[in-house]
Amino acid sequence: MSLAEIKAAARTAAFARRKPLFAGATAAQAGYLSEVLAGYRGVPVSGFMPIRTEIDPRPAMAEAAAYGPVGVPVIEAAAKPLKFARWIPDTVMVAGAFGAAVPAQLELFEPEILIVPLLAFDRSGGRLGYGGGYYDRTLEVLRAKRATLAIGFAFAGQEVDAAPLELTDQPLDLVVTETGIIEIS
Numbered sequence: 001m002s003l004a005e006i007k008a009a010a011r012t013a014a015f016a017r018r019k020p021l022f023a024g025a026t027a028a029q030a031g032y033l034s035e036v037l038a039g040y041r042g043v044p045v046s047g048f049m050p051i052r053t054e055i056d057p058r059p060a061m062a063e064a065a066a067y068g069p070v071g072v073p074v075i076e077a078a079a080k081p082l083k084f085a086r087w088i089p090d091t092v093m094v095a096g097a098f099g100a101a102v103p104a105q106l107e108l109f110e111p112e113i114l115i116v117p118l119l120a121f122d123r124s125g126g127r128l129g130y131g132g133g134y135y136d137r138t139l140e141v142l143r144a145k146r147a148t149l150a151i152g153f154a155f156a157g158q159e160v161d162a163a164p165l166e167l168t169d170q171p172l173d174l175v176v177t178e179t180g181i182i183e184i185s
């Protein structure tokens with residue numbers, strides 16, 4: 001099997017594993033994410049508008065927005081790094097690429113912390129996304145400029161032994177789930 005085929009199979013399996021976790025989702029599941037972000041008050045942070053069966057980071061984003069800049073990813077073009085637009089709970093949103101909502105008016109900024117959505121993660125910071133490579137390209141650019149913290153946010157049940165990795169994959173620095181905080185070894 002080629003790496004592309006291995007990744008495709010891992011994605012199919014990860015979607016199936018995530019679905020029942022989402023069915024039991026509650027707002028309290030962002031509690032540990034709030035706790036982590038409380039240690040970085042005022043540092044610009046990107047969250048995300050959940051799509052499909054992703055865990056919802058918005059309660060933690062709303063709290064962080066009271067202290068500093070918070071934003072969401074915006075796809076500028078295929079195969080290009082993401083841009084980030086400021087978000088507060090009252091922001092008027094419109095449909096963006098792939099169904100993820102984006103602010104109607106884009107006020108771009110550069111986050112130093114990225115809350116990263118994912119299909120599967122492992123304890124070494126490996127991550128499997130939807131396959132666009134958007135977060136990998138984005139983290140590569142941001143990390144070339146300054147220290148940038150990538151925090152995976154997922155249901156605990158999305159953990160795998162080892163996510164299939166390629167050279168361009170950017171590692172997560174920390175993974176936060178609804179049951180705790182996973183330091184990357």
Ligand SMILES: Nc1nc2c(c(=O)[nH]1)N(C=O)[C@@H](CNc1ccc(C(=O)N[C@@H](CCC(=O)O)C(=O)O)cc1)CN2
Nearest residue numbers: 048049050051054073075098100117129130132134135
């Ligand atoms: N909530 C959220 N927002 C996000 C992301 C994300 O993963 N989650 N992204 C993270 O990158 C970007 C959106 N990228 C995405 C890329 C692909 C698919 C997707 O569903 N792809 C199809 C396959 C498309 C194809 O065949 O080319 C699929 O998986 O079925 C979704 C989002 C920016 N915003």
Ligand SMILES: Nc1ncnc2c1ncn2[C@@H]1O[C@H](COP(=O)(O)OP(=O)(O)OP(=O)(O)O)[C@@H](O)[C@H]1O
Nearest residue numbers: 007128129130131132133134135136137140168169
């Ligand atoms: N920095 C990069 N430069 C060029 N190509 C890249 C880069 N990062 C990733 N890619 C390419 O993008 C494609 C998708 O990457 P990958 O499978 O890692 O996506 P993903 O991390 O699952 O998706 P996403 O980050 O959008 O959630 C791959 O072909 C990969 O080689």
